[in-house]
Amino acid sequence: MEKKEGDMTIPFVGQESSQYDFLFLTKLVYTTLAKKHLKEYSCDVVNDIETAREHLSTHQYKGVVTQDIAIAMRAADMGIPFIHLEDKPKKTHLDLAERTKSYCLDPTKKGFIPAFTSSAEEILRLYQKEDKLRVLIVDEEESDLNLYKRVFEDKGYEVVTASDDKEAESLVKQGGIDAVATMLEFYRTHSGGLHILQTTTRDSPETPVIIYTGYTSENILSNLEGLGAYKVMSKSDEAAFADELVRSVAESLGLSPETDGTLDDLAKEVDNLPSLVREVPFEEAKAVTERFKAALKSPEVVVKKFALD
Numbered sequence: 001m002e003k004k005e006g007d008m009t010i011p012f013v014g015q016e017s018s019q020y021d022f023l024f025l026t027k028l029v030y031t032t033l034a035k036k037h038l039k040e041y042s043c044d045v046v047n048d049i050e051t052a053r054e055h056l057s058t059h060q061y062k063g064v065v066t067q068d069i070a071i072a073m074r075a076a077d078m079g080i081p082f083i084h085l086e087d088k089p090k091k092t093h094l095d096l097a098e099r100t101k102s103y104c105l106d107p108t109k110k111g112f113i114p115a116f117t118s119s120a121e122e123i124l125r126l127y128q129k130e131d132k133l134r135v136l137i138v139d140e141e142e143s144d145l146n147l148y149k150r151v152f153e154d155k156g157y158e159v160v161t162a163s164d165d166k167e168a169e170s171l172v173k174q175g176g177i178d179a180v181a182t183m184l185e186f187y188r189t190h191s192g193g194l195h196i197l198q199t200t201t202r203d204s205p206e207t208p209v210i211i212y213t214g215y216t217s218e219n220i221l222s223n224l225e226g227l228g229a230y231k232v233m234s235k236s237d238e239a240a241f242a243d244e245l246v247r248s249v250a251e252s253l254g255l256s257p258e259t260d261g262t263l264d265d266l267a268k269e270v271d272n273l274p275s276l277v278r279e280v281p282f283e284e285a286k287a288v289t290e291r292f293k294a295a296l297k298s299p300e301v302v303v304k305k306f307a308l309d
Contacts, residue, residue: 020044025052025066063123076100132158138182151242184213208252
């Protein structure tokens with residue numbers, strides 16, 4: 001890689017590359033600080049705004065550290081998180097950082113050094129998340145959501161949560177969801193797990209959906225699987241059920257139940273694997289729903305009637 005006169009590269013990882021962790025446009029004192037506290041990261045250090053702009057266009061960075069607001073704004077436009085170092089920052093500086101999930105730090109304030117290093121670590125953590133499988137968990141009960149989220153994260157998954165069908169539908173439409181686990185019975189809304197199953201089948205047919213319920217009727221469970229759910233689970237003891245749910249999600253994604261939820265654990269020959277999701281056309285799903293609703297009228301079960309759009 002060619003370097004212009006005045007440029008300096010600190011290859012903290014031992015070699016030069018067109019891909020760095022951070023671009024630095026700061027005073028020498030902050031470069032020295034980075035060299036001391038960010039030893040495991042690679043940093044591309046430049047001395048002027050024009051070179052910084054050029055490098056932003058031709059290099060790949062995970063983050064930018066700068067004292068120049070123009071470079072911070074340029075990074076924001078490119079979707080790159082930044083650490084803006086500003087003595088007595090103004091509200092506009094703070095707002096820009098907050099709006100773009102970046103950082104604006106005052107070097108004159110106490111605690112600057114730990115704030116600086118933790119901000120850099122948080123930026124790198126964003127990229128580590130890209131290697132994780134993303135699971136959407138939908139449940140009305142906050143305590144249950146927190147429990148399931150913690151158990152899944154302990155297994156290496158990235159978890160997003162929703163407490164109703166509208167929020168869940170919005171997250172599915174945004175994309176990036178690898179699997180959905182949802183409760184069947186929603187008592188605070190007019191819809192529930194069936195609606196989430198239908199909309200996921202329609203908007204993201206390759207995403208497996210696991211439904212859990214307090215009901216044990218074979219009639220109910222078989223009708224739910226007929227709608228295209230990967231699996232229907234009867235909810236048991238909370239702590240034990242959380243582990244069962246993790247195992248079911250792992251199976252739906254083609255993972256061994258004992259592996260962590262990382263992309264490296266996926267089978268290498270994905271194209272040769274059979275489909276793990278039964279695709280059901282939306283109109284067919286609605287027809288099966290009617291049969292399901294009729295089954296719910298069986299005298300041995302009493303459940304809330306779901307409104308399905």
